Amino acid sequence: MTGNKAQIEYWNGPTGEKWARHNSETDRGLAEAANAVLKLAGARSGERVLDIGCGAGITSFSLAELVGPSGHVTGVDVSRPLLALARSRAQGGNIEFIEADAALYPFQPEFDLIFSRFGVMFFDVPAAAFANMRTALKPGSRIAFVCWRTPPENPWASAPLLAAKPFLPEQPPPDPLAPGPFAFADAKRVEDILSRGGFSDIRIEKLDTVMTLGDDLGLAASQMLQIGPLSRAVGDVDDATRAAIARAVHGALAKFVRPDGEIAPPAACWLVAAKALP
Numbered sequence: 277m278t279g280n281k282a283q284i285e286y287w288n289g290p291t292g293e294k295w296a297r298h299n300s301e302t303d304r305g306l307a308e309a310a311n312a313v314l315k316l317a318g319a320r321s322g323e324r325v326l327d328i329g330c331g332a333g334i335t336s337f338s339l340a341e342l343v344g345p346s347g348h349v350t351g352v353d354v355s356r357p358l359l360a361l362a363r364s365r366a367q368g369g370n371i372e373f374i375e376a377d378a379a380l381y382p383f384q385p386e387f388d389l390i391f392s393r394f395g396v397m398f399f400d401v402p403a404a405a406f407a408n409m410r411t412a413l414k415p416g417s418r419i420a421f422v423c424w425r426t427p428p429e430n431p432w433a434s435a436p437l438l439a440a441k442p443f444l445p446e447q448p449p450p451d452p453l454a455p456g457p458f459a460f461a462d463a464k465r466v467e468d469i470l471s472r473g474g475f476s477d478i479r480i481e482k483l484d485t486v487m488t489l490g491d492d493l494g495l496a497a498s499q500m501l502q503i504g505p506l507s508r509a510v511g512d513v514d515d516a517t518r519a520a521i522a523r524a525v526h527g528a529l530a531k532f533v534r535p536d537g538e539i540a541p542p543a544a545c546w547l548v549a550a551k552a553l554p
Contacts, residue, residue: 296357302503310338316549319343329394335393349371383408409473416554424544435529477550482545501522
């Protein structure tokens, strides 16, 4: 197993720096999904928790509050820019952050819970990655994570891409199994990966929620061009094309403005829980 070199390079380049700059907007957008998976995980006082793909640490800090001073949270990510932000916010105590590839890191069986908010869909060899993460769990401990369903079920991602399509070269069809945000869209595939990774009692259920993007359509459209699926498709287009795409995305997002002014396109996820085999 060679690890996840492409993803590590991606998250330590300009993309990682952009995600760090837009971290507050990202955390706001994912708040409802994060709350749902925190409830599913049920972290308890005194537990040791491993937060995979912790990014800038917002879920790690939430977990640290739940486990209390007698517990401990370890956040793991490959992105130095995001981890730098997480560490700058940490106040010591019951939380630490590690720069590591969770597919290869030599874990010890010391954790009660593996948790992830959209951080486990990026492994080159996912079953092997989950098998390695399982070595971090005490016998009979558990995992809980949230991941995206299909792009058509997620207009927060698909609507901006469709709006931008007339301004971009023909895009090759994406590989649905390639590492990326929608790699776990097929629930049966997720179940198979977990089974081969050494997990049992697998539960996968739908979560239908929203991606909250604030109340400024211009800023929301700009954010879509900076981070997320559209940013990959847009690449290094010229300024005029970028401006035209921004206007088109502005119009696409306008359809999702609620009466209170909040931009809230639908977001479709899987909530996943399982137990580690001995």
